Every structure is written in C-alpha cells, then in structure tokens.
Amino acid sequence: MSLVSATPSEIITGDSTSLAQLVIDVQQRRTSQRRCAPSLANRALEAVLAEDAGRLDPAHPDSIFTLEPRLAAGEGVPFLPRERLLTPAEQRTVIERFARAVATGQLTSGPAVARFEAALADFLGLPHAVATGSGTDALITALRAVGVSQGDEVIVPANSFAATENAVWACGATPVLADVDPVRHTLDPAQTQAVITSRTRAILPVHLYGRFADIPALVGLARRHGLSVVEDACQAIGVTGVGVHSDAAALSFNPYKNFGLTGKAGAVVTRDTELAARVRKLAYHGFDPEQKNVKDETFGLNTRIDNATAEVALGLMPRLTLNSYRRTFLAKRYLDCLGDLEPHGAAVLPAFVQDHSWHLFGLQVAAGREVRDAVRAHMRSLSRVETDIYYPVLTHHQQTPLHRKLFAHVSLPSTERLHSTVVHLPLHNNLSLAEQDRVIEALHAAFRATH
Template sequence: MTTFLNDSFTGDSTSIHRLVGEVRRHEVPVYRCSRSLANRALSDSLAEDVGRLDPSGPDSVFAVDPRRAAGDPVPFLPKSRLWTRDEQRIAVEHFARVVADGELTSGSAIGEFEDALAEFLAVPHAVATSSGTDALIIALRAVGVSHGDEVIMPANSFAATENAVWACGATPVLVDIDPVRHTLDPALVETAITPRTRAILPVHLYGRFADVPGLAEIARRHGLGLVEDACQAIGVTGVGQHSDAAALSFNPYKNFGLTGKAGAVVTRDAEVGVSARRFAYHGFDPERKNVKEDAFGLNAKIDNSTAAVALGLLPRLTLNSYRRAFLAKRYLDALEELAADGTAVLPAFTPDHAWHLFGVQVAAGREARDAIQARMRTADAVETDIYYPVLTHRQQTPLHRKHFAHVALPLTEQVHARVLHLPLHNNLSLSEQDRVIEALHAAFRATAH
C-alpha cells in the first residue's frame, strides 16, 4: 500500500473524486486538508484511520445503520434516515441552544454559517436564504431580471427553476440539452438569444456541473446575466466561479439537508452580493434594519435556528460527499455489464459531480423502463423513482400551453423517457446497494424475454 502526501485536498468534488479512486486502489493517502469547517469530519477520518473510508476498514463510515433489518424493503429515500443518529443529536442540540437564547429568526448563527459556506466554496459572498427557490429568485433579481425579460433554461428540472423565472415577471425560454452532460447545450443557447433575453439559467442536473465556462463566454459576448441553479450541486468544483451567482438548496432531501427549507446565493461579485442581501430582506439596507434601499424585497433570509443547525452539521458535508461518490462508483462498477451490452446507459464517473441522484437510462425506452421499475418494486421490494416525471414544457396549465405548446426538445424528451433513478443517499448501506444492483440485473433479464 502506497503512502503519499497531498497538500491540495479542499473537499470539493474533484478532490473527493480523487480520494474515491485512491481508496478503491487500496492506496493510503496522507492529506493536509483545508481548514474549512465542512471538511472537519472527513479530515478527522483521514488523520485517525484511513481504513474508515474503506468499507472493509475498522469503524467504517459505511457501517450498516442499526435501525435497519437485512430483509427490509429498500426505500428510495427514507425520511427517517436522512441523518444518522449522531447527526440527529447534533441538530437537536444546536436547535435547543437557539431556543434557549430566544434568537429563532435573527442571530449570529446566520453570519457564521454564511462565512463558513463562502470559505468552503471559495467565494467571497454568501447570502443564506429561506429556500433554494428563494435563492434562485433573489439571484435572478440581483443580476437584473425583471418583468418582460426572457431567461434561457432547460426543461428537465424541478419546477422551482421555472417558478423563479415566472416570479421575476420574466418568461422561461427552453433549450435542449447536450448529449453527454444532459445540461444546457451552449451552442443551442446562443441560437435562442433574442433582444428580450436577460439571463441564462443552467441547472447542474442530478449534481453534474453544466458547461458554465462555455455559457459564461456566451453571456459575456451578449451582455447577459448568468445564474447557476446549483441546488443539487453543493461542493461541485467550479460552482460560483464563472457566473454572476449560484443558488444552493439545503432542503432536507438534498446532499446537505437541514431542518426545513433553506438555501443560499453565492457570488464573487460584491455588487450582486449586496443586492441579493437587500432583496432577501424587504429591500432594507443590510447595515440599517427598516431603512429601505430598494422599493421592495422578500422576507427570505434563513432563520437563525436553521443556520445554527447548519453550523452543527456542516463539518460532515464532505464526509457525506465522499460516501455518495464512493457509492456511485460502486454502482458503476457493478452495472458495467449492462452498459457493455448496450441495454443501459450509465452516467460517467467524473470529478464534476455531487451525485445527488444516480440515473440509469434504459436503452429500450419508456415501456421497458416502466416494466423494470415495476418488477424491482414488486419482485424485490426495491423502490426507484423518476425525477422529474413531467418536463416543464409538458405541464398542462394555461400558461404552459400558451408558451410551450409548440416547443420540441428531442434529446431532453428521449433521456426523460428512458431514465430511472436508483436509491442513493448519505446513509444508504452497502447491503442495500447490493440488493438494488441484484434487482436491477434481474429486472433487465426478465424484461429481455
């Protein structure tokens, strides 16, 4: 086993990706981690016993949760296991301190969390918000999006992305995805720009980084704002580095989840940061409460109680990121045969991914995908899901029919009809993952006949 020194471990997706490869090759890395609060638990694991990062190591971080029996059904995302018992204890303790102080809405935890988040993401400005949706609205407003504007975005995202555009009084303009990342295709974005276009809004789908550098060049050339929907991409290398702003989500079901809805706007631009902070709190001057600098704003700051919980849980962020990446690589290795024979298309194991979701494409199409999903549920008690079941331009409200009735996005629609999402969360056990893998192989075999 090889021992070596690496001075550049920051806890971002690139360093996590490298660490997964090293552990799987049975190398023993000796790291100097950055001092970011988000790295604390992973740094401790590296310092104490790197074997904890290997499933076979002593006191492994992949130890099976004692609340679960071996033969239980495998849920897609169990609410009772979003946090470990230790994480639950930490959250309760931090919340209790705020309750005792009475600082539930405003307090020092907000600024401390914003500073820690900015340090981890290597951006100078972070504004913590009451949800990821609010973060998107605030970021779009901060770059100048308003009534009558157009914002270019993909159709394969959660409704919050389009809703943020509508909330600004603007109109979403839907563009197809590239065939590799399944995120906005820069070449198609450029053809969709009109005199009304005000901003570009890429989504880091399932945690995979969109081609933000390519989109940034287009935005610069046309004088447009660029806001990243990074709500599934906490910790991904490059988030907030090439755009005007990025929006994050800390919904309980995200990679870094809190006690309720929460999010953040992060930016390198001081003016955007100040504008976001004003708009997040009624348009007030950030230094003078109740004194307006903007005509209006939202009541969308994170609560001090939620920020206090965030400070308690943040030290485990990169450790959980490592777990997700390791499990993703384990899926890819175990499902390689399906990709080799052309029956499935697997995501690439790349350093620009947070692995919020793990999607497998069933090459035979929607009917085969649906049959595989049904068989895994009924024959093996393994739950899967489809994110998102209805694409933006296929929603049937009067507003959507008016704007998108004639929109065709061939690649987006093809991928959407074939994708199936397998369980992947911070506390998925190896035995559960093995059952998912076995069930998927069995379902492919059964539907092939």
C-alpha cells in the same frame, strides 16, 4: 483553504474533484498522505483521516460505511427513507443547536447567520455567501439582483424542478426552453444560443442530478450577448467550479439535498461584491444592512435564513464533506457493479467524473420507456426495491393554460429522449452497503427478465 506543508495532490479541499480522486486513492490503497484543508465542512473527514484513513474503505472492519440496516429476506429498499435523512448523532446535534437558539430567543435574526455564511463561503472558496429561506428564494433574489424583471426572457432547461421556472415567473419574466446536451443532461450551449432574442436577459443552467453544466461555454456565450448567468446549483453543493465563472449560483439545503437541514433553506454565492450587496437588500425587505428598518431599495422580499436554522446548519456542517465522500464512493460502487450492463446495450451509465455531487444516480434504459417502466415494476414487485423518475413531467408538457400557450409547439428531442429512458436508483447519505447490494441484484434480475 490551503495547507502550506502539503503538496496540492495530497490536499482534500472537499470539492468534487478532490473527493473523486480520494475515492480512486482509497480503491488503490493510496491514502496515507492525504490531508484535509482546514474548513468547518471538512472536520469529520479530517478526523477520519487522522485516526485511520483505512476507514474510508468499506472493507475496513471499522469503516465509515456500514452493512446496517441488515436486510431480512423479502425486506425492501426505500428510495429515500425520510426517517434516515439524518443519523441519530446528527439528530441529537439538531436538537442541541435548536435548543440553543430557543434559549437565547434569537430565532429569526442572530449571529449564527453570519457565521454560517462565512463558513459556507470559506468551504466553497468564494468571497460571498448570502443564506436564504430556500433554494427557490436564492434563485429569485439572484435573478432579481442581476436585473431580471418584467418582460425579460430567461433561458432554462425543461428537465428540472419547478422552482427553476417559478423563479423566472416570480421576477415577472418568461422562461424560454432550450434543449440539453445528451451526455451531461444540462443546457447545450449551441441550443441555448439558438433561442436567444432581443428580450433575453439571463441564462439559468441547472446542474442536473449534481452534474456540472458546461458553465464556461455558457458564460462565454452570455458575455458575447451581454447576458447574465445564474447557476441553479441546488443539487450541486461542493461541485468544483460552482459560482466561479458565473454572476451567481443558488444552493438549496432542503432536507433531501446532499447537505440537508431541518427545513427549507438555501444560499446565493458569488464573487461579485456589489451583486452580493444587492442580494442582501433584496432578501430582506430592501433594507440597508447597516441601518435597521431603513430601506435602501424600493422593493424587497423576506427571504433570509432564520438564525435557528443557521445554528442547525453550523452543527451539521462538519459532516458535509464526509457525507459527500460517502455518496461519491457509493456512486462509483454502482458504476463498478453495473458496468456489465453497458456492453450488452441494456443501459447507459453516467460517467464517473470529477464535476458531480451525485445528488441522484440516474441511468438510462436503452430500449426506451416501455422497457424502463417494466424494469422498475420488476424491481418493485419481485425485489421490493424502490426507484424513481425525478421530475416526471417536463416543463413544456405541463398542462396549465400558460404552459400550453407558451410551449405547445416546443420540441426538445434530447431532453425528451433522456426523459423517456432515465431511472433513478436509491442513493442518499445513509444508504447501507447491504441495501445497495440489494439494488444492484434487483436491477440485474430485472434486466434479465425484460430483455
């Protein structure tokens, strides 16, 4: 994706680096020369820039942001309203696209799958994308494709969704936990090295909340030990560097994700042609892609994306970058409005960095779990603002018999400390400015009441 007539600094590729810079440019009123690289994912943002770049600023009278829904006194702010995951226009697009698939009868296999994979690979700047039935399916097929099997170990963090460890179990391997970096909240390369054994086959870092893990360091470590690296990028679509250094990366298009569809879907993306071919076979019964119902692998799964879902994805994809810009701007707005909490030692805010998709906006309540829980209760009861703690139970604190057997003596100080202080504020594609203002006011009030 490149524009020959524009300088690199003027081009918005749609990745997290270019969007973070665009947010700064908008705040400083420097948008006149900004242009989008040609990509299906960039079309809505490209149209806004062509019409009036000022619309990217919430202060513009015709901004892409809105004060709706306006909040009446006492009206609450939900953490993630399901009925507003898609705008009315997006909902109409979904219905039209699904009707197209129904009319042709191409509900499972069909041409939309290949078109979506090509559009996704083009947007990410990677040669290969294999669309799957879910992010979990993407993780499983990617791990199997790099050779993870019975008896192997895969290093993972403990502060992730269960799909991360479940993908390892599904390969017959065992998840091994390593502590996280206290700033990124993702796998710490030094802690990862400490748990490598002769049985380790792969490292599975998670881009938690959308923040890019230290993949270059983890890949360097893996190569020294002859290991593979598969990224759990299910919260990190569009983040600069995803799939560039590792063997493969797994994405999720669950309705709650930044690019959410109307059901479960995902993809494996990679630079490796042979690995992509293995993923395609594993994801569809082990069949040879060139011969119908002829097996080329002994074992395979039924994990390919449906053609109907791919049609929906193609319909929604033009707004991907525009929605990512909205999330990035709202995250920066949170940071600008909550910055006064840090000097007083009340909170630790995430940094506004270029390698973040802002799937979630989490901050740490410095005083610890009890004050964190009091802040949440105050916001809920007095301001009717919902917050959340994603993944409330860490992997090594789960109470299944196998978890107790494997992880009873595991200690992860950084992971546990972060887990006891983090709280997540509402942040989604269609969060209104009025709602965000209410969240900011409620958080300040809660800190005054609890400190």
